[in-house]
Amino acid sequence: MIELSHVVKMFAGVPAVDNISLSVSQGEFFGFLGPNGAGKTTTIKLLAGVYSPTSGSCAVGGFDVHRQPLEAKSLLAYVPDQPFLYEKLTGREFLQFIGGLYTMESTALIEGIENMSAAFELADFLDRRADEYSQGMRQRVVLASAFLHHPRVLVIDEPLVGLDPRSARLVKDMLKKKSESGVTIFMSTHLLDIVEELCDRIAIIHQGRIIHEQKRTAQGFGGPLESLFLNVTR
Numbered sequence: 001m002i003e004l005s006h007v008v009k010m011f012a013g014v015p016a017v018d019n020i021s022l023s024v025s026q027g028e029f030f031g032f033l034g035p036n037g038a039g040k041t042t043t044i045k046l047l048a049g050v051y052s053p054t055s056g057s058c059a060v061g062g063f064d065v066h067r068q069p070l071e072a073k074s075l076l077a078y079v080p081d082q083p084f085l086y087e088k089l090t091g092r093e094f095l096q097f098i099g100g101l102y103t104m105e106s107t108a109l110i111e112g113i114e115n116m117s118a119a120f121e122l123a124d125f126l127d128r129r130a131d132e133y134s135q136g137m138r139q140r141v142v143l144a145s146a147f148l149h150h151p152r153v154l155v156i157d158e159p160l161v162g163l164d165p166r167s168a169r170l171v172k173d174m175l176k177k178k179s180e181s182g183v184t185i186f187m188s189t190h191l192l193d194i195v196e197e198l199c200d201r202i203a204i205i206h207q208g209r210i211i212h213e214q215k216r217t218a219q220g221f222g223g224p225l226e227s228l229f230l231n232v233t234r
Contacts, residue, residue: 001026001184007056016042018208029179031199032188039208040188048078077146081157083138085130091141102149116144135162153184192225
């Protein structure tokens with residue numbers, strides 16, 4: 001479902017992403033790890049179509065993200081590391097706007113908003129304007145908007161930003177449920193415990209290059225993920 005082929009992204013002549021190739025299959029929960037400044041968010045923005053690669057290609061569902069953006073992005077939902085909402089819209093209005101972008105039919109959109117409201121416990125603030133929201137409220141509405149159109153691929157950067165323990169549990173349960181239903185998830189995070197709990201496979205990026213890949217086994221990732229991470233990025 002996701003294919004990165006020899007992707008390079010240069011900023012002022014310096015490679016932020018340096019010849020990355022990755023393949024993520026349908027239904028796989030993929031964890032993308034690395035130190036600060038390693039190239040994680042740049043890679044995610046390339047995959048989501050926010051940046052164009054200097055060279056190489058990014059594909060979702062067989063569609064090139066940059067040459068066939070409408071086809072690729074119709075399959076995709078992207079959640080950035082900082083949740084963005086239109087300040088003067090209510091949460092419900094924002095979800096209606098997102099559903100309109102994906103040309104959801106009115107009945108399906110209304111039903112979807114109610115389902116997401118229940119799943120993420122949004123009812124108490126969904127009809128308040130976004131400029132009144134806490135960070136955690138924003139994150140929950142943005143995550144709800146990502147699931148609203150039933151994407152086949154979810155690209156998500158730091159999914160638990162600003163969430164209290166109960167909200168974090170709701171999000172983790174939803175992500176796992178979606179992965180088990182066949183949604184491909186590409187997740188970047190610094191929280192190694194969520195990776196150990198949820199991910200089927202990981203890759204570690206350092207200085208723009210993939211330096212380690214590993215699949216989960218029955219024993220997890222072969223020991224504490226923190227030790228592995230520190231060893232390979234040392």
